[in-house]
Amino acid sequence: MKKYYLFLIILPVALACEEAIDVELPTSDSRLVVDALIGYNENNDDPITIGQVKLTLTAPFLAEQVPVPENASVQIIDNTSGEIFELVEQEPGIFIDGFPNLEFNKSYNLRIVYNDEIYIATEELVRTGTLISVEQGDGFLFDEQIETEVKVNFSDIVNERNYYLFSFGFDNYLVTDDEFYQDSNLNFSYYYENVDPGDLISVTLLGIDKEFADYVDQTLSQSGDGGGGPFSTVPATVRGNIMNVSDPENIAFGYFSISEFDIAVLTVE
DSSP: OOOOOOOOOOOOOOOOOSSOOOOOOOOOOOOEEEEEEEEEEOTTTSOEEEEEEEEEEOOOTTOSSOOOOSSOEEEEEETTTOOEEEOEEEETTEEEEOOOOOOTTOEEEEEEEETTEEEEEEEEOBOOOEEEEEEEOSOOSSOTTTEEEEEEEEEOOTTSOOEEEEEOSTTOEEEEEGGGTTTSEEEEEEEEESOOTTOEEEEEEEEEOHHHHHHHHHHHHHHTTSSSGGGSSOOTTOOOSOEESSOTTSOOEEEEEEEEEEEEEEEOO
16 A cells, blocks of 8 residues: 655745844734645545644744644534534644545535634545656756756546646645646656755645635745745735635635645655
8 A cells, every 4th residue: 555645844934144133023913824735545446635734823024933823623524414523633733633535526614713713615625637657857957967857747637627736845836737738648847956866756746726726826926936835934915715704804824725636756866
């Protein structure tokens, strides 16, 4: 049986200076930030569901630590059966146990209760394409001394418009849709920098909907080269799908997504 690992990495911004300076900065009420990506794989008729829900709070720009909400509860609700699945907090703000066995053509609610307010997001499991092959090549873009080519070949889901999120590890992501390769295979190369022989490289293909594709595109665009990808610090202008049903003015940031995924692991030669 294969083992699958789906990582969501949230990186705080690290700042340093030579001399400590006390600066009075404007503050605002902290907002809930939700990073919730759940993955599903049929795994040769032995389905697995993995992922995490990570809760944090917004903080002043120069804060040394990212605050974590206390006494929050997180549930996944099957909207077809009404069954409620209480997620278990493994460490402060991290919920990774208690997910239901996901099914296609069902909607699921993420329900968070924090500070007596209820936050809701609703999503369905999105199908993904198939990774046909992931192999090492010998090409490069700019510098063959530091670059390693990985050739990716995957097949699109036929007869529908599809959106995909590639995770290449090391906080590197790519969003694509099948407008120009619908119902066919796509071959492309991705170039890693500063990986060594023996290193493991994982390529994960996730099926996503258009709304999440737009969200990731915006967050990647605003985060630039700072690292962390769409699950890093959340730009204040990017709204996700988390709704505060108790107090709509007290908005939350982040996203809840449920994706089928395929994964391939390559050892660098």
